Amino acid sequence: MKVLVIGSGGREHAMVWKIAQSPLVEEVFCAPGNAGIAGQATCVSLKVDDIDGLLAFAQQKQIDLTVVGPELPLTLGVVDRFRAAGLTIFGATRDAAQIEGSKSFCKDLMAKYGVPTASYGTFTDCDEAVAFIKQQGAPIVVKADGLAAGKGVILADTVEQAVAAVESILCEGAFGSAGARVVIEEFLEGEEASFLAFTDGERIVPLASSQDHKAAYDGDTGPNTGGMGAYSPAPVVTPEIHDKIIEQVLKPTIAGMAAEGCAYSSILYAGLMIKDGELKVLEFNARFGDPETQPLLARLKSDIVPVLLACARGDLSGVELEWHDKAAVCVVMASGGYPGDYAKGHAIDGLDAAAGIEDLVVFHAGTTLQDDSIVTAGGRVLGVTGLGTTVAEAIERAYQGVKTINWKDVHYRSDIGRKALNR
Incomplete structure (x- = not known):
């Protein structure tokens, strides 16, 4: 089968990397992709918000499955357009993607259906x-x-x-x-965790637990970013917390979405704050997290393609996920100045050497080819992902890779995964 992945970040590189391993897949395309993705898929010069262009390409190439990475095309209705044309696509519909596209919609939904979250107000x-x-x-x-x-x-x-x-x-x-419009809400204390699950609108197939690091600098200081690193599993999600997430968060949210006329069949990402055995939802995302996807897919033993197909077709019955016992840690290497202003076009050294390190995968995010060299082209540039029998080993492997790679003004956090060690 032929698969099209929409997006250009580290999340999409991890998806392409995993999808390409499936014996069901003959060819993978990615629009627009990046310099790393180009090694595993055919990159197509189409922007993620060019819905007409993406649809025409999928029809022309007779794509069997399209997988949407970022949130923007979801909120623009790419899934609705593809399905109306009779194409199989994995992702949330435009109405369902409101759960991420509008924080006020999300907060009102949680308030109405009893999902634990911070108190809030909405203002224009x-x-x-x-x-x-x-x-x-x-x-x-x-x-x-x-x-x-x-x-x-x-x-x-x-x-x-x-x-x-x-x-x-x-x-x-x-x-x-x-x-x-702004949403102003109560500040929650505790430890954050990310919890992702596939759903067909009724059934729930949870992924392994993970934890993102949003702040730009060590010790969770500095401005918020798209994410500076992640690891899986996250020990803060105990078996008891896992069950609470399913019962108190996912089930009422999915039922609530259906009751509101926007049935949810895709991946659902809950960003959580956990304290003293209790949890509250910080946000929902209507897609895979970035950088959580990188360690999660590095740990996933199952072929992901049948799962994506089952979800896209709205029937997850009989689907189970198998996981490798190893832990995974992804350290984001970013451009100096991110999430503020940063320079592009710096040549990246050490990628070949990093490729030779066992149990290490370097996922590209903001990279492009320039005169046969791979150069920086975004804020978050690479997601260096290490595997190990423990989180400590995975951290060591990830930072071994990080220290092998360099470019001018590179920035990364040195404490990704430390919270897991503290537990």
Whole structure:
């Protein structure tokens, strides 16, 4: 069969890498892809928001399965368009993708169906938002309502910081139309975890637990990013917590989506805060996480293609996932200055040497080919993913790879996975 993956990041490279291993697959295409993906798939010069172009390509090449990586094409209705044309596609419909595309929709859904989450308020008026902040006090969280590439969440330590965030988003348009509305919510303490599960709208097939590292710098300091690293399994998700996530979070959310007329059949990602054996939902994503996908797929023993097909066809009955016993750790190597301004076009050294390290996979994110050299082309550049019999071993292997690779002004965190060691 022929498979098309939509996207160009580390998540999509991990998907292509895993899909290409399937005996069911003859050819993999990726639109637009990157320099690393080009080694395992045919890259196609189509942007992720070019729905007409993607549909025409899939029809022309007689693609048997399309897999959507990023959130933007989901919210633009790529799944609806493909299905209307009779094509098999894995991803959330436009209505279902609201769970990520609108934080106010997501919070209202959780409030209505009893899913544990932080208390909140939703605002389009700057003065009302500021008054709410002053009434609530700090620390407090300010979120742009729409999609902001993982950067639309501001954890404000003071009232002044929160007010500045509201003014930047609502009044000055820092995130454009994505910031036409803000959600302001209670600051939650605890340890974060990511929990992903396939669902066909009724059945739930959970993936292994994982933990992302959102902050730019060591010790979870600095601005929020799209994610600076992840590991799996995450010991904070105990068997008891695992069961609570299924019963208190996934089941009522999936039932609630169906009741609201936007049945959910895809991968559902719950970002959680866990403290003292209790949990609350920080956010939902309507797609695989990045960088959680990299360690998760590195650990997945099962062929992923039959699972993606079953989910796309709306019937997960009989589907089970098998996992390798090894732990996996992904360290994101980013451009200096990310998530702010950064330079592009720096030549990357050491990729061949890293490719020779056992139990190490380097997933490309922001890379491109330039005169036969691989150069930086984005904020998050590589996801260096190590495997080991323990998380400690996987950390060691990942950082062995990181230290082998270099470019001008490279930046990465040195503490990815440390929380697992502390447990």
